[in-house]
Amino acid sequence: MDLHLKSLFGRFEEQFGSGPGLGPGSGTCLMKVDGIEPNFIKSLYKASAALYGTEPWKRLCPGHYFGVRVGKDSDWPEKKQPFPCVQFIGGDGGDVGFYMFRSENDAKKMTGPRETILVPNVELLRVTYEVESLMFPSNRKMIKTLSLEASGTDRFPVIDVTRCMPGGYLRFRNPTFEELRFVYAFMKAISMVHPLLQQVDKEGGPKFSAMTYFEPFIETVDVQ
Structure with missing residues (x-):
């Protein structure tokens, strides 16, 4: 009986989460x-598996924001970077x-102390393992x-674009091909870059804070 309940709770927690995030994939x-x-x-799946293997969420929390720039603004639709700010989730x-x-x-605006906050009309791209x-069957x-490559032993990335609606619900869509090109470049680059971050001691912060601080870091990576 105990084993059955443990398995049941594990599946519930896996599917609905208990921390930062917007829940399971959208289909x-x-x-x-x-x-x-x-x-x-x-x-995409190969790059995703390589990133998963570096386990960035073990060092980085949602409060660590990465600024991302891929190519020139003119390379992208609307002449601007599609998603220039990235956070990792999962460590908490x-x-x-x-x-x-x-x-x-x-x-x-969407990053709370222990949860992801729904902010009306904010759109983000998610990659969840x-x-x-x-x-979903599809x-x-x-x-x-x-025959796509797994991330770890049994996980695979699900990629969608999510919009928080004024009514408090989420609307999902498939990413465009250009958005996927941007994600691919980011995954290839960040797999090499984030292990280079150097942790520093920061005095004067609140004693209860679990935030880890890193040296400011700028790196350019050529992604093929």
């Missing part, structure tokens, strides 16, 4: 993205993955058909 599927090719999906429970925001201000058994079929 979006990369195969439905206009212009995408199977080889690019395979590259809840979803495991990272969120990409339109601005640092959006990221700060989910257990295959809890994924994603499980894609993983099997393309």
Whole structure:
């Protein structure tokens, strides 16, 4: 009986989380993205697996914001970087993955002490690592058909774009091909960059704070 309850609670916590995050995947599927090719999906999953292996959420918390710049502004639709601010989640429970925001201000507004706050009309791109058994059938079929690489032993990335609506609910859509190119470049680069961050002691902060501080860091990475 105890083992049954432990398994049941584990599945509930895995699916609905108990910390920062917006919950399980929305049912979006990369195969439905206009212009995408199977080889690019395979590259996305390979880069995602490499990032997962570096376990950034063990060092970084939602309060650590990464500024991201990929190429020139003119390289992207609307002549600006799609999601230039990124945070990692998962070290404190809840979803495991990272969120990409339109601005640092959006990221700060949605980051609570122990939870992700729904802010009306804020849109973000999510990459969450989910257990295959809890994924939607369309994603499980894609993983099997393309023989996609797992992250860790049994997790795979789910990528969607989420908008917080004024009514307090979430609306999801598939990312565009250009947005996926941006995510791919970020995953390739951050896998190499974040292990280089140097932790520093910061005096005068609140004693109850669990925030770890790092030296300011700027790095340029050539992603092929």
